[in-house]
Amino acid sequence: MKRLPRWVRTHLAAVRAVAVLTLITGVLYPLVVMGVAQVLFPRQANGSLVEKNGRTVGSALVGQLFTGPDGKPIPGYFQSRPSADAYDMLSTTASNLGPEDVVDTLPAPGKTGTKSLLTQVCARSRSAGELEGVSGARPYCTSEGVGAVLKVFPNRVVSVNQPCPTTPFIPKYQGMVVECARPGEDYAAGRTVPVRGDIRNPAVPPDAVTASGSSLDPDISVEYARLQAPRIARERGLPLDRVHALIQDHTTGRTFGFIGEPAVQVLPLNLALDQAR
Amino acid sequence: MSQTAAGIIFIASLILAIALVHKPLGDYMARVYTGLRHNRVERLVYRLVGVRPDAEQRWGVYARSLLAFSLISILVVYGLQRLQDKLFLSLGFAPVPDHVAWNTAISFVTNTNWQAYSGESTMGHLVQMAGLAVQNFVSAAVGMAVAVALIRGFARRGSETVGNFWVDLVRGSLRILLPIAFVGALVLVAGGLVQNFTGPHEITTLTGGVQNLTGGPVAGQEAIKELGTNGGGFYNTNSSHPFENATTWTNWFEIFLILVIPFALPRAFGRMVGQLRQGYAIVAVMATLAVLSVVLLNVFELAGNATVPQAIGAAMEGKEVRFGASNSATFAAATTLTSTGAVNSFHDSFTPLGGMMTLLNMMLGEVAPGGVGAGLYGMLILAVITVFVAGLMVGRTPEYLGKRIGAREMKLASLYFLVTPVLVLTGTAVAMANEAGLAAMLNNGPHGFSEILYAFTSASNNNGSAFGGVTVNTPWYDVALGLCMVLGRFLPIIFVLALAGSLAAQKPVPASAGTLPTHRPQFVGLVVGVTIIVVALTFLPALALGPLAEGIH
Numbered sequence: 001m002k003r004l005p006r007w008v009r010t011h012l013a014a015v016r017a018v019a020v021l022t023l024i025t026g027v028l029y030p031l032v033v034m035g036v037a038q039v040l041f042p043r044q045a046n047g048s049l050v051e052k053n054g055r056t057v058g059s060a061l062v063g064q065l066f067t068g069p070d071g072k073p074i075p076g077y078f079q080s081r082p083s084a085d086a087y088d089m090l091s092t093t094a095s096n097l098g099p100e101d102v103v104d105t106l107p108a109p110g111k112t113g114t115k116s117l118l119t120q121v122c123a124r125s126r127s128a129g130e131l132e133g134v135s136g137a138r139p140y141c142t143s144e145g146v147g148a149v150l151k152v153f154p155n156r157v158v159s160v161n162q163p164c165p166t167t168p169f170i171p172k173y174q175g176m177v178v179e180c181a182r183p184g185e186d187y188a189a190g191r192t193v194p195v196r197g198d199i200r201n202p203a204v205p206p207d208a209v210t211a212s213g214s215s216l217d218p219d220i221s222v223e224y225a226r227l228q229a230p231r232i233a234r235e236r237g238l239p240l241d242r243v244h245a246l247i248q249d250h251t252t253g254r255t256f257g258f259i260g261e262p263a264v265q266v267l268p269l270n271l272a273l274d275q276a277r
Numbered sequence: 278m279s280q281t282a283a284g285i286i287f288i289a290s291l292i293l294a295i296a297l298v299h300k301p302l303g304d305y306m307a308r309v310y311t312g313l314r315h316n317r318v319e320r321l322v323y324r325l326v327g328v329r330p331d332a333e334q335r336w337g338v339y340a341r342s343l344l345a346f347s348l349i350s351i352l353v354v355y356g357l358q359r360l361q362d363k364l365f366l367s368l369g370f371a372p373v374p375d376h377v378a379w380n381t382a383i384s385f386v387t388n389t390n391w392q393a394y395s396g397e398s399t400m401g402h403l404v405q406m407a408g409l410a411v412q413n414f415v416s417a418a419v420g421m422a423v424a425v426a427l428i429r430g431f432a433r434r435g436s437e438t439v440g441n442f443w444v445d446l447v448r449g450s451l452r453i454l455l456p457i458a459f460v461g462a463l464v465l466v467a468g469g470l471v472q473n474f475t476g477p478h479e480i481t482t483l484t485g486g487v488q489n490l491t492g493g494p495v496a497g498q499e500a501i502k503e504l505g506t507n508g509g510g511f512y513n514t515n516s517s518h519p520f521e522n523a524t525t526w527t528n529w530f531e532i533f534l535i536l537v538i539p540f541a542l543p544r545a546f547g548r549m550v551g552q553l554r555q556g557y558a559i560v561a562v563m564a565t566l567a568v569l570s571v572v573l574l575n576v577f578e579l580a581g582n583a584t585v586p587q588a589i590g591a592a593m594e595g596k597e598v599r600f601g602a603s604n605s606a607t608f609a610a611a612t613t614l615t616s617t618g619a620v621n622s623f624h625d626s627f628t629p630l631g632g633m634m635t636l637l638n639m640m641l642g643e644v645a646p647g648g649v650g651a652g653l654y655g656m657l658i659l660a661v662i663t664v665f666v667a668g669l670m671v672g673r674t675p676e677y678l679g680k681r682i683g684a685r686e687m688k689l690a691s692l693y694f695l696v697t698p699v700l701v702l703t704g705t706a707v708a709m710a711n712e713a714g715l716a717a718m719l720n721n722g723p724h725g726f727s728e729i730l731y732a733f734t735s736a737s738n739n740n741g742s743a744f745g746g747v748t749v750n751t752p753w754y755d756v757a758l759g760l761c762m763v764l765g766r767f768l769p770i771i772f773v774l775a776l777a778g779s780l781a782a783q784k785p786v787p788a789s790a791g792t793l794p795t796h797r798p799q800f801v802g803l804v805v806g807v808t809i810i811v812v813a814l815t816f817l818p819a820l821a822l823g824p825l826a827e828g829i830h
Contacts, residue, residue, distance in 0.1 A: 007341070009327075014345040016326045017443065018353050018415075021450060024322075025414040025501075026407035033459065033497040034473065037466040045472045047490060047520070057483045059490060061469050061519040064482045074484055081598070089491045090398055090477055092514040094595045094623040096746030098724035099583035099632075100827055117585050117594060117626075140588040147588075194584045206591040207598050213517035213623045219598040252525070252599070257278065258286040260525020261601035270483055 052271055060268050063087050063218040073131060076235040077270045078228050081220055082124050084211040094213045095120075102140075102149045102194050104161045108184035118147035118194070119161055124209040125202065132227050134203040139196050142169040148197060150178065151190030160187050170195065203227070219263035222251055238276060246272050284575055284603030287529065291607075292568075294533055295540050302537065303544020303556070309452045310425045310445065311549060322447055333438035336778025339426060340771055342442040343419060347386050347767070350412060354382035357408040358400070367401035368476040380755035385412035387766035388420055388648055390502070390509030390618055390741040391758060393750045397491050397512045402474060409509060410498045414458070417505030417538075418449035420650030423770050424542060425449075425549075427654045430777030431678045432550045435784045439777045453538070454505060461500035461534055468530070469523030470496035495520050503534035506648040508618030508741040516608070516621040517597055525599050528621060532611045539563075539615055539646035542653040550678055554796035559656055562804045566645035570638055571610040577631035578606040583828065586628055595623030606631065613638035616648030618741025625720070625728065625744040629828025632744070633820060636731055639738045640816045641808060642697060648739065654773045656804075660795065661690045661776075663807045667793050676792060679785030686776060693772040697737045698815045700761045704733035705819065713753035719746030727823035732758060737765040 004012075037045040048060045058064050064087050066077035073079050080087070084095045097117035107113035115123070122138060126145030129136020142148045146161040148169050157176045159168035164180040171178060173193075181187070205223040225247045233240040250269040253262050315323065315330055323330045334342065357364070358373035358381060373381065377393050384391040385408070394400065400409070422445035429439050466472050475492030482488050495511045499521050502508060508515075516522040522531060540560060547556020578592050579602055586592040596605045605622035612619050613635040624635045638645070644655040665682055668675030675682040682690075708714030708729050717732075718725035728747040735742055736758040743749075749758060794800065 007345075010342055010345045011349065013326050013328050013443070014342070014349040017328075017346055017446070018349050018411075020322050020325050021415055021447075022353070022407055022411045025450060025455065026411035029455065029459065030406045030410065030472075030494040030497045033462045033466075034494060036463060037472040037496060040463070041466045044469045044523075045466050045496070046475075047471050047473070047492060048469050048523075049490075052483065056480050058480060058488060059519070061523050062488075062490070063519075064484075064488055065486055066484050067486070068484065077484065087488065090489050091395065092397065092512055092518060093395075094514060094517070094626065094745060096623055096625040096719055096744070097585075097594070098625060098720040098727075098746075098827070099585045099592070099594075099628050100722070100724060101720055102584050118588055121585060121588050121594075138588050138590075140584055196587070202590060206589045206593045210589055210594040210596075212597050213595045213621065214514040214519060214597060216514070216519055217597050217599075218519055221598055254278075254283055255524070255526040255529075258283040258290070259529050260599050260604055261280065261283075263525075263599040267483065274483075 050267060050271060052274065057271070058267050060265060061218050062089065062216050064267060066266070066270060075131070075231055077273070078220070078225060078232060078266050079131075080266050081207050081217050082209070082211045083215045083217070085215045087216055089216065092215050094215065095211050102147050103192060104146065106163045106181055106183040111184070116147055116161070118149065121209045122146055125204045128204045128208045132231055134227070136204055137199045138202045138204070138209070139199050140194050141197070148195045150193040150195060151187040152193050153190045158187055158190065218265055218267065220266055222247070222262050222264055225264040225269070232273065236273065236276075242276065246276065280601055280603050281579060284579070284607065287604055288571060288575075288607055291529070291532060291536065295536055298537055299541040299544050299560070302541040304548055306453055306541060306545040307548035309448050310545070318451065319447055323443065326443060328443045330441060330444045332441060334441050335437055336426070336439050336774045339439055339442045340774045343422070343770065344767065346442070346446065347419065350386045350415065351382045354385055354408045354412060355379060357404050358382070361401050361404050364403050366403040366474070370399060370401050373399060376752045376755035377750055380759045383759045383762050384741065385409050385507070385509060386416055387739050387762045388416040388505070388507060388616065388651065389736060389739040389762045389766070390507045391736055391743070391762065392509055392513070392741070393755055395513040396510055397477070402493055405498060405511060406494055410501060413498065413501040413505045413507040413509070414450050414454050415446065417454055417501075417507065417649045418446050420648055421449045421453070421542070422446055422650065423773055424650035424653040427657055427773050427777045428546050428549045430780035431680060433781040436781045439774065439781050454501065458497070458501040458504050461504060461530070462497040464530060465499055465527055466496040468527035469519070470499055470527065471520045472496040491520070499531070500534065502619060503531045503617065504538065506535060506539065506615045506617040508612065510619065516619045517623070522621055525604070528600055528604055528608060531619070532608055535611045535615050535617050535619070536646065538649045539652045542650065546653060552678070552796070555678060558796045558801050559653070559660065561801045562808070563644065563646040563652070563656060565801065565805050566641065566808065567610070567614050570614060570634060570645070571607055574606045574610045574631055574634040575603055577628050577634060578602045581628055582630070583628045592628050592631070595626035597622065609635050610638065612742055613740060614643075614645050614647070616643040616651060616738060616740045618735065620742050623745055624731070624742060625746045629824045632727065633824030633828065635742070636727070636734055636820065636824065637812070639734045639740045640701075640812050642694070642812070643738050643740065644808065651739065658690050658693050658773070659808055660804055661686065662694065663800070663804045664793055664795065665690070666807060667803060673791055676786060677795060679788065680780045680783050681786060685779055689772045689776040689779070693769050694811070696768045697765055700737035700765050701730075701733045702819065704737065704757060704761050705730050708733065708757065713751065717748045717751070717754060719748065723823050723826040727827070730819055730823050733761060736761040739766050
């Protein structure tokens, strides 16, 4: 070994060091953790699976869709939050759309459109409101469920998310007639003015109109669960109090009273509903 | 209790827990790095590696050993990814494309853990365990080794050597990271993280739909991912994924793991230089900046000042119900203040000013408290710069811990400090000036610019989090960000080791009436001021084009 130049010896030592440390931290460590975990916490280590009639139907920790083959909500089940990838565990993702993403690209001939985050929020609010029989109205949203956003030019104003021939959500802005948007026209140069409107305290809670970070959120807020309760009670012929009691049973509060936020686990709650029948 | 009140207690409980742990852990780490005995396992490791553990190294030899180890690491992680279909536990995944594999290898070896890939559909279990998780350990141990070498520079008198890289590497990995990660992994499994070898398998959901449940050795990797301030997730959505962060309290525990070593290292520093109060001064600077940042981030996210959060009624896009806005903001602050880069919520959808705080945290240079080891050596460089600035004011040759900060030392400290701003600003400018760079934006307007700025800030500071809308698995970005990561990691390390060498060689000068005391609140305030002013001067123009333009109407 002495005859090898020093830099070669250093690199040979590095090769051996990587090999030895890989063996310890990359093979022994995960295997020992796995062995101990499988003995002490087998349920958690294998994904906190839940069964119905002996068949695995999912993980208590992972959200799933409660929709029919047509993609529509099954009214007898509590609905999960919106998801950026429909609760697919093979391609988890967040929307990553920014807080001022308010202008849609309207579909034009030869071009598919994209919906801004604001319009997605407005549309979700509207459909959740329809499903639960409450108002889906929100600040910065038009009544048909798109973002209430104007592009203001020196001599014209356009409601950019409302394609012609939709009637703009306000007739006039600063004395100018508001136009509907013509798909394909470029409004980028205009000043963006979102219009708040006079909605206070929307009936549909925040988690019902937003996609989570994981796209697998297993929980909904207590408010969203209670909003859905009358529909569940009606569909299943259960007393509303019974549904509220089930929500209560499946609500995880803050750990030690201050860690995290209260949340309702949707899959276990829906399983309990099936048993309550 | 309101979310705000609960969020404040959440932060206070973390501070309390870290305050309780930092003394015993810091003292333990000091003993690990100063102890003369090698245990039986370590002696076997040194024999297998073929190094003499008692041979002290000059700084140049130390640096060459470190660089050799890192180079071989890059090659191994690259090879494992490229050959994964030929090896076992690949889950049937194809070889990782060359540019992604190169980027990922650099990313994990430099402790950045930037993810140009989607874990659940790209990386088999073998690559995750034997490639990525190994680097989670050893890249963290490398960071700590460099910090310890610099501490020895201050502690030693007229010494030609700064320690032995192989010993520091092995001890950091086996005596500090491994035991804590092991306990941490079991705690996380108890909370619901998975630890198995299953690949994706199809199940029928309650309503008859299909879901592919994924498995893997997640908990073990999650523990070291946080503890080593690495941040590369097993799954694409990182610590927001229920199998990486199952409950409200695993979230608390993961933040604790992120912060525990960086905040304990100043204690080890104080212990090793024989003046605990110097360690307290350093930790006070880190804590001041960190608390300021975590509070501001919470304020911005809870206020939700932007059009979409106002329409929603809370800044909940990209956040989980069980964490809520406040605990998500606290996690975001911890992960960007420490060069971790794990995320439990998506920074791209944060309010403009909340997103700016995550950027600013990284722009501080990852020093408050920074990554394991890297945070401490970064902060010590800032302390050196501060005594120099203070020395200029009164016209004295500056000293820190009895060591003269002369021309050579100042040159090295300045070079250290210039590396990341040059990489961040040049990289962003080049990306904004060409088609391949601009194509990556998901959002448009100022927010699109923020996505690019964030990418280069994150890579150059070895953080690894992203404004995730940016599309960076293209050859152009994989190469550009890979270069930022490798230069942003190893150039500063070389300057720090060179500084350690020249400090260790000095004999300390006795303190006199004119010596600037470096353990008093006055000095703490000075370092905080220098840090903020230097960062503000460097990055404010860039921030004005991005988050400030978006957030201030």
